[in-house]
Amino acid sequence: MIRLLLGELRADWRSWAGLVLIAAVAGLAIGIGGSFLETGIHVGGRRGTGIGGVSSMILVFSGVSAIAVTSAVTRLAVDLGRSGYARWQLSGVSPRQTAVVVLGQVVVLSLTGAAIGLGATALLASFVLRLAFQGASGGYDTTIAVVGPLTAVLVAVGVLLVALLGGLPAARRAARTPALEALRESEPRGAAMRWWRWALFAVMVAGMVAVVQAWISSAVTATPEDRSTLISQTPLIAPLLTVVIVAGGPVLYAPLLRAWTALVPAAASSAWFLARHQARYHLGRSTASITPLLTGTAMLGGLYTVTTTWGAAARSAGEPFEGLKLGQVVVLLGGPLLLAGVGAAVVVFMSNRTQAREQALLSASGATASVIVRAAVLQALIHVCTAALLSVAVIVATGLLTTAMLRPFYPAVTPHFDLGSAGFLLVAGALLTGAAVLIPVLSRLRASVATALSAV
Template sequence: MIGLWAGELRADWRSWAGLVLVTAVAGASLGIGASFLETGMHAGGRLGTGISGVSSMILVFSGVSAIGVTSAVARLAVELGRAGYARWQLSGVTPRQVAVVVLCHVIALSLIGAGLGFAATLVGAPVALRLAFDGASGGFAETSAVVGPVTALFIGCGVLLIALLGGLPAARRAALTPALEALREPEPRTRGMRWWRWMLFGLMVVGTAAAVRSWLSSGAVAMPDDRNTLISQTPLVAPLLTLVIVAGGPVLYAPLLRGWTALLPARASSSWYLARHEARYHLGRSTASITPLFTGAAMLGGLYTVTTVWGAAARAAGETFGGLEFGQVVVLLGGPLLLAGVGTAVVIFMSNRTQAREQALLSASGATDAVIVRAAVLQALIHVVTAVLLALTVIAVSAVLTVVLLAPFYEVVPYQLDLGGVGVLVGVGTLLTEAAVLIPVLARMRVSVATLLSAV
């Protein structure tokens, strides 16, 4: 078993290295919030309460991104090895042994990533604390960040549970899928969501609805002096909605992707036909590619939109509204945005071997280099557009809920969307995604088809 475990790591190191990198970034992102919590526990009093309050916001934003991106990457890492696991079974390895080896990979490598995340937290927590309370009075600026056992336990348990959220179902499916079916069908058949995923999705929907209802009910009876405390919770709307969509990804992503790509018929061009077919067929890869950009754009746009609506209402009432400070944005969204960028790059890197085989097969079937390049560019664009559509849904709903929540306190609450930051993020993400897709495609064109097919 140990030899099989080590051999799989050597053979498919791209997939497992990607999982380590993503879990390390997720661990660091969660670690900053956990460090704030531990620092608040050590400080105590009003100072500790203030620092711990900031930690809850950091953990919500970072936790949603970590759940979405890390679980998707863990699931993809297992699914990319389906053919190898099938050959194990044909060689006499039992399904139970396959599941054990795969789970050992997920557990061991996610803990390694958690350790790297803890090391990054040791460096990043003091910087984040200074940024969050830059210029603040009352002892906040003089407080030293604490990164101790609470932070370490939070990172280790959090990263492991999130990785298992995606890796455990994929490992079970890999073990139970007949070997010949796995060799014949490289992509798992779409079977919808299992009962536990439906339960999770339902709980998230009910929980989000209950939270929003509670905020609206409190706003209807709150005194004016309580409005800042109540309204300050509105930035949580975007993360909650994002988590709902991530939880229901298997039944939400695919219909949206199929729906909007159907607006342009497949006969438009051979490149579009190939790109649309690949994106629809490889739903596991598409989900892993869409989720990072979606979570980053949804929470960035949601946070800025909520702040913009609140600021417009305050200024219309003649009040002063400072808006978001740069340090606050970095502390709240630095981890999620870094995770979005790393997650997108990791998915492309992990899928490189599978894409090499598909490119070789297309060349062997008579597809020209120009068709292959255009198809790769369009497939990446399909993932970006799907992520943007999902993010815009979250941002628009966040704006509506903010307007309703502010209505009891302000006479004029204009509906506004702040998409400037999202536009920059999507633009940079699109350029990086296209570059990450194009560079390997162009490099593989210099290699003979026979060599590519024999190497995968």
């Protein structure tokens, strides 16, 4: 089984290389938060408490992004190998052995990426620490970040858990799917959520409502000393809402994608017909493409929505308010934004082989080069637009919840939705995703159709 595991990794490295890269970025994002926590424990005193407080914010933002993006990429990597697993079973490998080998691949590659991320954390942690406390007094600028056993454990365990979160269900599905069905269908069936996923989604929604209600109740009776602590927790709304949306992805993504794409008739153009059909059919690939953009834009727009709403309320009450500094945004959202960008690129790279065969089939069926190129770009834009709609929902909900949570402290609070920062990120994501799709499509047009169709 070990020889099969290693041999498959060597033979199909394109489908798995993306998991190592995204695991390394997730390891870096988690590692920075873990380093802040370990540094705070090592330094102690008020300075250690301040550093530890920042670590909790970093871990929440980075943890949510790592869970969403890494699990989605892992799930896609396993799903892309379904035909190979089917050939294993036809050669005598049992379904149980198939699942064990697939999970072994996930463990080996996620831990490899975690080790790379830990090394990057050791190089960057001190710089990020100085950036987080730039201009602050108390000796923060001379503090050297500690990257020790606690950080290493957090990175290894965190990356492994989020990879298994996506890899375990996909591996079980790949092992249970009949071999002939896997060879016949390029997309796994069963996008609907299972009962336990429904239960988890319901618990998370109920938990989110309970947390907000408990926060508001505490705010009504809060002492002046507790006021600043409670208000400083409002930026956590956006990542919590994001993880709720991601948890309900199977029941939210597909209906939303089908609903808004149905507004444009399929007869609008042949390229739009192909793009819409492929986006709807390849839900696994669509989910993996949507999730990174959703997490990045939702948390960026949500964070600015919270601070803008909070700032307007504070100024109306005559209190001084200092907005977000660039360094603070980089520290809190550097990991999530890096995961969003790398995740989107990784999905395109990992799906390259499947897309090459689809493109060759279209060419063999008589589709022109212009139609193939426009269909590929439109499919990427469908993913971006779906992520944008979900992000707007998170941002609007964040603004409304922030208003409700700040009302006990400020007499005049109105939501201020910051869609500009999220919109800028979406435009950048659309350009990068479009380029990542367009370049390989154009290069494959020069290749022989027979060669592309005969490739395994």
